[in-house]
Amino acid sequence: xxxxxxxDHFTNPRNVGDxxxxxxxxxxxxxxxxxxMKLAIKVRGGxxxxxxxxxxxxxxxxxxxxxxTEMVKGKTIEEALKISNKAVAEALDGLPANKLHCSxxxxxxxxxxxxxxxxxxxAESA
Amino acid sequence: MRRVYLDHAATTPVRxxxxxxxxxxxxxxxxxxxxxxxxxxxxxxxxxxSRDVVARALGADPAEIIFTSGGTESDNTAIKGVALAxxxxxxxxxxxxxxxxxxxDSCKSLEQLGFEITFVPVDGTGMVSPDDVRSAMRPDxxxxxxxxxxxxxxxxQPIEEIAKVxxxxxxxxxxxxxxxxxxxxxxxxxxGVDLLSLSGHKLYGPKGIGMLYVRKGVKIxxxxxxxxxxxxxxxxxxxxxGIVGLAKAIELAVEEQGEYARRLARLRDMLIRGVMxxxxxxxxxxHPERRLPGNASFCFKFVEGESILLNLDLQGIAGSSGSxxxxxxxxxxxxxxxxxxxxxxxxxxxxxxxGRDNTEEDVQYVLDTxxxxxxxxxxxxxxxx
Numbered sequence: 096x097x098x099x100x101x102x103d104h105f106t107n108p109r110n111v112g113d114x115x116x117x118x119x120x121x122x123x124x125x126x127x128x129x130x131x132m133k134l135a136i137k138v139r140g141g142x143x144x145x146x147x148x149x150x151x152x153x154x155x156x157x158x159x160x161x162x163x164t165e166m167v168k169g170k171t172i173e174e175a176l177k178i179s180n181k182a183v184a185e186a187l188d189g190l191p192a193n194k195l196h197c198s199x200x201x202x203x204x205x206x207x208x209x210x211x212x213x214x215x216x217x218a219e220s221a
Numbered sequence: 222m223r224r225v226y227l228d229h230a231a232t233t234p235v236r237x238x239x240x241x242x243x244x245x246x247x248x249x250x251x252x253x254x255x256x257x258x259x260x261x262x263x264x265x266x267x268x269x270x271s272r273d274v275v276a277r278a279l280g281a282d283p284a285e286i287i288f289t290s291g292g293t294e295s296d297n298t299a300i301k302g303v304a305l306a307x308x309x310x311x312x313x314x315x316x317x318x319x320x321x322x323x324x325x326d327s328c329k330s331l332e333q334l335g336f337e338i339t340f341v342p343v344d345g346t347g348m349v350s351p352d353d354v355r356s357a358m359r360p361d362x363x364x365x366x367x368x369x370x371x372x373x374x375x376x377x378q379p380i381e382e383i384a385k386v387x388x389x390x391x392x393x394x395x396x397x398x399x400x401x402x403x404x405x406x407x408x409x410x411x412x413g414v415d416l417l418s419l420s421g422h423k424l425y426g427p428k429g430i431g432m433l434y435v436r437k438g439v440k441i442x443x444x445x446x447x448x449x450x451x452x453x454x455x456x457x458x459x460x461x462x463g464i465v466g467l468a469k470a471i472e473l474a475v476e477e478q479g480e481y482a483r484r485l486a487r488l489r490d491m492l493i494r495g496v497m498x499x500x501x502x503x504x505x506x507x508h509p510e511r512r513l514p515g516n517a518s519f520c521f522k523f524v525e526g527e528s529i530l531l532n533l534d535l536q537g538i539a540g541s542s543g544s545x546x547x548x549x550x551x552x553x554x555x556x557x558x559x560x561x562x563x564x565x566x567x568x569x570x571x572x573x574x575x576g577r578d579n580t581e582e583d584v585q586y587v588l589d590t591x592x593x594x595x596x597x598x599x600x601x602x603x604x605x606x
Contacts, residue, residue, distance in 0.1 A: 130525075
């Protein structure tokens with residue numbers, strides 16, 4: 096039911112962990128629903144230089160988290176904001192239909208992390 | 222790679238003896254049991270003999286046995302059939318919060334027709350209290366349906382006591398015994414039930430065949446209408462090979478039940494103890510003692526069930542889970558929630574169900590493999606320790 100790419104990211108997830116001095120952190124999902132993703136980013140000169148995740152969830156939840164951290168590295172903030180849940184699923188050669196809504200939240204976590212980064216920057220300059 | 226099948230509550234392989242008994246009825250003895258010629262008579266004899274075997278194994282009369290397509294059809298027939306035939310007496314049905322969907326959704330479909338359903342709760346171990354059933358009773362109650370043993374957590378219900386409650390009130394009592402036949406002694410007289418569902422493929426018989434026991438005198442409408450087979454109670458050309466296979470499977474299962482259950486319980490206890498000893502933050506789900514001999518079910522905190530299953534599968538171990546992802550809905554198992562487990566814990570469920578071919582080495586392999594999987598997933602989890 097899962098593509099080879101999903102299974103690859105599920106069995107060898109990239110960028111698992113925390114970034115202690117992260118510039119932005121985003122958490123989405125709800126333990127009651129069975130999916131929680133926490134994504135941390137490091138930003139240098141307007142570019143995302145590092146991204147790490149921790150995820151509680153099914154195979155799709157873990158694979159999408161892993162994939163989004165790969166996709167976002169080296170991207171500018173503006174480019175990163177264009178990454179959608181759909182794009183993450185496509186990069187994994189698709190997800191089973193029942194997973195597209197419940198477990199495909201990784202880009203949302205990324206966007207939240209960017210929002211957090213922007214708020215922190217605003218607070219700094221204020 | 223080693224392959225270990227620990228999903229016997231989902232289905233079992235057909236035993237060679239069962240397959241051998243079935244094969245002639247696909248080929249040279251292919252007749253329709255309703256035909257008058259020798260081909261038909263051959264099939265009819267096989268169906269009759271199978272009915273005798275099944276009846277004897279369950280302590281029933283052959284006329285009380287209806288062959289169906291499986292557990293789901295038996296449950297649907299029992300519940301809807303009794304409800305429709307007894308509508309003049311009342312429209313209230315009592316069932317439990319932990320039934321299989323075949324029972325639960327049959328009851329819900331009757332709600333659409335104006336029947337009222339009471340779902341009695343269970344305690345933290347998944348047990349129904351006979352007193353709760355008694356208090357749910359109303360003058361217009363026509364049927365009680367409580368499963369013999371739970372498919373997810375293995376808890377064995379106090380069927381004899383609930384049957385007494387039903388009998389005192391003169392209300393029909395149905396039990397779904399799909400998980401229990403072969404694992405527990407099942408005798409319709411001793412249990413005191415009026416209707417009992419059973420499935421072939423859970424006891425090393427074929428898929429697509431099941432049985433419904435209906436006590437003499439119970440008013441029930443047929444579910445399938447047509448050619449008048451099964452004395453007008455279940456139309457459709459008899460699945461002769463399936464019926465022969467079911468009979469052989471039940472005969473063997475009942476004959477070997479005691480030894481089978483003892484062997485499985487020993488492996489189960491080794492598995493449960495090993496998991497509880499090796500892995501922190503784990504909950505044993507279901508009753509600690511009153512549980513099916515082959516059922517070991519757990520919830521692992523901070524991890525999600527499908528992830529556990531996928532990892533186990535990569536190591537050749539087949540299990541199942543009641544997490545939302547695996548139940549095909551957004552909710553985790555209704556059984557685990559009814560037992561009072563929080564959603565986030567229920568998502569971490571794993572059910573391992575043992576069977577005939579499992580060995581101590583299989584259990585050891587799981588105990589060597591599972592802790593690493595849980596540890597790795599927890600390290601990845603935002604709730605991990």
